[in-house]
Amino acid sequence: MSLWDHHLILLPILLPMVMASAMLLFDERRRRLKSVISLTAMAAILLVALALLHESMTGAVDGGDTARVYRLGDWSAPFGIVLVADRLSAMMVALTSVLGAGVLAFALARWDRAGPRFHALFLFLIMGVNGAFLTGDLFNLFVFFEIMLAASYGLALHGSGEARIRAGLTYIAINLTASLLFLIGVSLLYGVTGTLNMAEFALKVRTIAPDDRGLLHVGAAILGTAFLIKCAAWPLGFWLAPTYTAASAPSAAAFAILSKVGVYVVLRLSLLAFGDGAGASAHFGQPWLLVAGLATLAFGTLGLIASRDLSRAGAYAVMVSSGTILAVAGVGDKAVLGGALFYLIGSTLACGAMFLLAEVLQRGVDSGGQRERAVFDDEYRDPFDDDERNEPGLVIPAAVAALGGAFLICTLMIAGLPPLSGFIGKLAMLDGLARSVSPASIAVIVGLSLSSLGGLIGLTRLGVGALWARDDDAPELVVGAAELAGMGGLLAACVLLAIFGGAGLGFAEHTAEWLGRPDAYIRAVLGTTP
């Protein structure tokens, strides 16, 4: 194993962090340099994620699935912190970098100038998200959650303005409370199991004294509540819509991955520690996931229908996506889970694109920044003050057609209609659900179908309004090349996912199957046979 190959898993976390730190060392006004650095970082992470993905699928001795483990500080698990890249985490990192690259490209049109230090905050966000996906340690997960959230607070407020601040206040208050719950949960789990390592925790769940199991469950339940808040599960996710709606487009688009971090952790921990082999704790909390997922799905769909503008619809689409996956996780059927994972990829990209699109279509409503003094003299001035141009750089012709096409793809993806990848994911879930008839699966089938219809109704209403029925005094639709590249990249990924749907779905199903075998993960991390 070559030098870099060994440390590959570190890069998705370290690279954005180092780049962001380096950006703090030079002048804020060197935009081009920053743009190049951030885009390069995203591209590099994508390559690394693909390499990790490849490794996770073929790295085992028998050429099969494995989890690559990186021991930070050279301390072995469960004592030190380990990073673990398996199919799921590598997939999530790859997804993050694709989304991140698209969003970043879009932001280069003008949004990265709407406030100071956008690139640094953005890279820190990526660092936090990737860390949350890769870490194999519960408390380190908390730390990465905080990195991600801290950056998200900055990005949510990026560009300032009353609406953002108002929504941001609630967002921060709720997430701070959730973080406290996270701490309570993790420490309680430590208190009864004596470990922070996820793999060892999974082992301890199996063998814990019956007397302690109640406390263990209390800890898991509180932790679960914290994660459900991040997933924006009903009734804990009302913060999502106002925050994402108010946030600047690139921030909101990047946030499409944040709720997925919550979803990821729920999947990871429930399948690792509370899977079939967990004895008396097997399938702990699963019914609640089902209920919360369905409620979220329903509420998100209604919210989508009720939305008055596209970015809000995008926010509810994020909720629908979370609800879908949670509900499916609540059914607890591995065959269905594969579809859900595939759906997760597509819906995340589509929700991200939706926010970007909403910004372009609703441009002119948002009134840039306010003239204010810099706090420090070395801090650059607000560029929106310098030039009143509000244009997104190079403007491309046929904007309406391009945006119409983009909107169409977004709608199809979010509503899960044929023929794009949103549909394939839904189809796979429905297909799996239809095979085993149970009240739960019927409820989820109905929920998925109705949410598709609701998504279609809501989005066509808004899209017709935004694209076809524009007021005469509404500004002409223009889209910058960078914006289109960002948006188009995300949507192209959705289309590619549909074309290579067979391979993608196969991957997702294998991943679900891998998640159903936690012993392999545990063995890779702890080096012992459970």
Place this chain on the structure above:
Amino acid sequence: MSVADLPAWACVVVGLLALAGAALSFLGAVGLCSFKTFYERVHAPTLGATLGMALIVAASILFFTLIEGRFMPRELLIGVFLTVTTPVTLILLGRAALFRDRTEFARDEAADEPEPSTPSLP
């Protein structure tokens, strides 16, 4: 040397010094509560901050010097810094109180009830 091996005189001295210091400081706190006006109350804690503190610091230095078997005067640092910094606080507080009493802006950010018996102010 462990605590059990401490000579009897040292035990007694350390114990009494600490007790006296604490008692003085406690007395200061009592004064803080029992005096009628702020300008009187502000004098009370100085008991603990000066002699009370000094006694306890002395107890500590003596104790650790004996325990460690070498001169351990590091608590002096605490004494010195406390002596230097406590007046700063008190001066500022007294100044603030005087100013607040002088001006009519009795109700402000740190809203509170007016002093029952404000003495004649200079």
Place this chain on the structure above:
Amino acid sequence: MSSNLLLLVILAAPFLGAAVAAGLPRHARTAAAILSWLVSLVSLVSLAALWPRFADGEVLRLAIPWLPSLGVSLILRLDGLSWIFAALILGIGALVVLYARYYMSPKDPVPRFFSFLLAFMGAMQGVVLSGNLIQLAVFWELTSLFSFLLIGYWHQNASAREGARMALTVTALGGLCLLVGMILIGGIAGSYDLDDVLAAKSVILADPRSVVALALVLMGALTKSAQFPFHFWLPRAMAAPTPVSAYLHSATMVKAGIFLLLRMWPIFGQTELWYFVVAGAGVATLLIGAWCAIFQHDLKGLLAYSTISHLGLIVLLLGLGSPLGAIAAIFHTVNHATFKASLFMAAGIIDHEAGTRDMRKLSGLYKFMPITGTLAIVAAAAMAGVPLLNGFLSKEMFLAEVVAGSDGHALNAALPVLATLASAFGVLYSLRFILATFFGPPPTALDRVPHEPPAWMRRPVEILVALCLLVGVLPAITVGPFLRSAAVAVLGFDDLPYYSLALWHGFNMPLLLSVLALGGGVLAYAIFGQKLNTNPRGGPWGLKRLNGGYLFEKAMTGIVKGARWVESRLGTERMQPQLRLVVLAALAAGAAAAFAGGVAIRPSWSSPGASEFIFAALWLTGGGCAVAAAWQAKYHRLAAVVLMGAAGLVSCITFVWMSAPDLALTQLLVEVVTTVLLLLGLRWLPKRREDIQASRAELVRSRRRRRVDLVIAAVVGLALAFVSYAVMTRPMVEGISRFFVERAYSEGGGRNVVNVILVDFRAFDTFGEITVLGIVGLTVLALLRRFRPASDSLPAPNQKQARERAGPVAEGRKAGDALRDTMLIPRVVMRWMFPFVIVLAVHLFLRGHDLPGGGFAAGVALSIAVLLQYMANGARWVEERLLLRPILWIGWGLTIAAGCGLVAIGFNRPFLTSAFQYVNLPLLGQVPLASAVVFDLGVVLLVVGATVLMLVALAHQSLRRARDDAEAEQAEGGA
């Protein structure tokens, strides 16, 4: 050419053409038309070329794998039924393209139109060529989608937007039902492959789920084919350009539903549900459509309702479940496509040339456009079922089938009557179409003189009308083989019944009914014609209330309103309820788990010593302070800050008491900084007074709210206390800590285990934690740069203003003297404390690895040193003297920490691997050198940077305000 390639061409050519057309420039009308025409021809020729390749009953298949794990592949499957539908789609498509070239205005972006049209054509091909249930549903939804785009082509018109949305919503709803139905069928049959499914008929019918599946599939078919009660979208879709109507509503879109029914007919055609739903919907649609058509004034409206009626007829035929009915249905599908397409095109020509489609304005057009008029008359006659035309033949078969099946159900018995009635209506509206438009006095309400259209615009109509005649006269030769092949595909060889495609079957019941209908229709026109033509309302008599479109709009508005209502009821954007929910959810989750799992407490209450009592007294005080802080936080913020400080100190003492000196140090330092931060912020908060009286109702409400919150808070407290007590009284579990304690010195090089954990064992946590601090610093800066204080907190604080005025005033004092005197003494002390605090920080930093302290504590201590200078001397003074570059420090701090971790990689060890060594230095002796110290140095730098940044950015707000005020004053003075 191989049949596989040809199959692929049939499907792919339209989509490719669509992509190319989309890329054509806006004005390339002719190019786009030629392209589209060529594309349809290529596909049509390919289709024709395949005709000889499947002899009776043979099926051509081409499978392209797509989603193997779901058993969903792209299967192109060509049988007789597909062929006839595909031919219809491509043939009429080619004619519509030709027609559209002349119909569309050069002002419109015509290439886009052709692009959509070709894409739609491809989607239809996909439906009819599907050899896989899921694939069928996919293309089905695509047809809905492209029809949406086509109907909404003139989206500047509100009616086009509404029509498009309605069509999409209804048909996509059906499509989703279809999808779920197909998934169910596939699940029952064990495969989505159409051939497998058709072969699994008995399995499917035996499964109870099949009823649900059938209902869902029918939902798809009926919505698509505009069957009652989903028929309303079709008339609204007439807002589309006429070529679209001619295409979608004669031969393609609406026929997809028919195609689906035909596909499912072999499986479900004989079931009860099928009969009641399909036949019931068919007969209702037949009658309602015909009845409504009678009253239309808009030519396209009339044709739209006529289409609905004819689709009802076909659906009714399929619903009857008899093989002959199915054959008749296919036959009528073909016939209807030809005459209806030509009629739509004719209506379009009239619209194009006369400028209106309103029959009340049109009159006597025959004189102006005799050829078009003749063509329209022939086509309308076919629609009315006049002999010698194709419409007559299939209607005869229809009537025959209705009569033949008129025993059994009451519905069956009534069918002949209803069918005749509907046919009479058909005659009536066909007559109206012709007579009101082409005959009578010359038109007066037109704003131009109508004339014949360009010849090539008429050509498609001529071809279609010729087909009507040809089929009408020579059915067996023209359409016989294709019909037979399609019938075989549906019914199979063995079950193919005898039928005759002849013009004359002798005098029989169907003929009688036909004659009755013709006569009745003419008679009705004679009586009611005038009244109908002038009917002011335009709506059908008796069915005004049953306006599906209106109800649909109502329903959609209702859904949106309902969703908003639910959103506001089941959701909230207010912070308090959300936080309450979060707290309650956590409580509920924890409680549920505790009750389910059981949490036992094993108290260990040994007799408490004096020390325990002191500890208890300490917390009695601390707890009291916390409660008092909570109590005071609303009206006495400063008091709350003070009391919180006290509670915090008690926590710190607890940490010392319970062997956690590092925690005590850190919390103490953080406490100081937090207090100052809060005080810096307090200045910008509004004054809050107890004496402001709220309304009585509000008081009651808030009291209730407080009571509830008090209960919640108490429960939270109890719960957390209970859990922590339960854990604390349990024996320690053997965990990872033992390892840390054992190895801290030997492998981490430090005696302070906590610090070794922080900078070595779990340095990655610290690495993340400092990143958080850095990020927050950046965010704070960003926020404060745009900070705008509320207007009432703009002026300098009262104290400060008064201070400048009042005080022991002596002559010759300047502004600021008072402050300088006040701060004289504190300033001296605070300034000289600076180096001492630095020494403290250095010690905290250096000893951290062995004793309480560490990078974070050192960093905060340094920040406090800077802070003291700020408080003593003011921001301006400090910044003139000290070089503060907090952002740079943050950057360097992070870089150093990361770089220190990266050094290990150079030695091929994992990130953050630390090394330590005892070095023997001259004079100093053995000195420990750990690489973790460098890491900790990064921590210090970052902490100082971030903390100073936060403090200073906040402090600068007052300065900035003063500066702005001064500038504003200056500006005013200058003006």
Place this chain on the structure above:
Amino acid sequence: MTEFVLAAAIGVLSAAGTWLLLRPRTFQVIKGLSLLSYAVNLFIFSMGRLRSGMPPITAKGAERPELYADPTPQALVLTAIVISFALTALFLVVLLASRGATGSDHVDGREPAE
């Protein structure tokens, strides 16, 4: 009894914090979060069980690891303290910005409409 006292302390701190967290004024909320983080810090700390006078500062090479107070929760608390400090500062600035932008210190940025 020490355990009981500390548990009670955690209970009181968290109850007071929760009560403040649910109040309508931003300043109350930030104070609530601070009190809650005190409570949570003590809670985390208590997960390592209590031990007086045995800080995890070893001699050169620890002979009896079980004698020392559990260092892990202490390390966790330290991280938690730092993070909660940072986020308190952030929340403070946001609440100030909210007050500045909306003119109100209500958590919803507007006085409740009655």
Place this chain on the structure above:
Amino acid sequence: MIRALLPHPLLALGLFVTSLLMSGSVGPPSIALAAVLALATPQVMRALDAQTIPIRSPGAIVALAGCVVIDVLRSNWAVAAIILGRRRHERQSGFIHVPLDLKDRYALAVLAVILTATPGTLWVEYDSATGRLLLHVLDLVEEDEWIHLIKDRYERRLMEIFE
């Protein structure tokens, strides 16, 4: 040279001792560290443009210190007595003005620290223009006596040391 290296010798000494005390040991590493800190840290005082403290009479310092210690002890006793409730009725607290001749701010600072650290007296306000000090006294028996005490016992010695 020496001045550049040691701008504030007294401060350096203080820092040296402080560092040693903080180390809690007098081994070579501690001394080295203390020396480095004592030499390096005072450099920041340059940035804060602190003037060097001119110390004239070391003897006076000792005298003053002794004086202060005695006064602190005495007033501790006095205030404790007051708190314990003796002379509750006749006792009167109040402000007095003390005209100061002292101008040096370090001297003033030391005086402020002494007065405030002594229980029973509180430095409240000083007006640099008039040199007038406002003092709060817990047990105000005789105003002139207090003024005399301050000027005689402290101010004179401080002037000896600083001016």
Place this chain on the structure above:
Amino acid sequence: MSQAILFWGLTIAQALLVAAMALAAWRAVRGPRAQDRVLGLDTFYLNGMLLLLVFGIRTGGSIYFYAALIIGMLGFAATVALAKFLMRGEVIE
């Protein structure tokens, strides 16, 4: 006996200091004016620090020292800020 004197001396000293803290807290709660509260906090800190010193003697360890030193050196920063806020309405000018 001498050990007992030491033990009880220290115990009572601790008790007295905690009592002093309680009194200071009472002053901080009671007010009546803001300066009283700040003075209460200052006294609270002072007695807390002394408590740590006595605790150090009782346990014979030295871990209390830095905590006490920090209170002694830096604790006043918080009180200064409070006092300055009272006086000026702004902590940093």
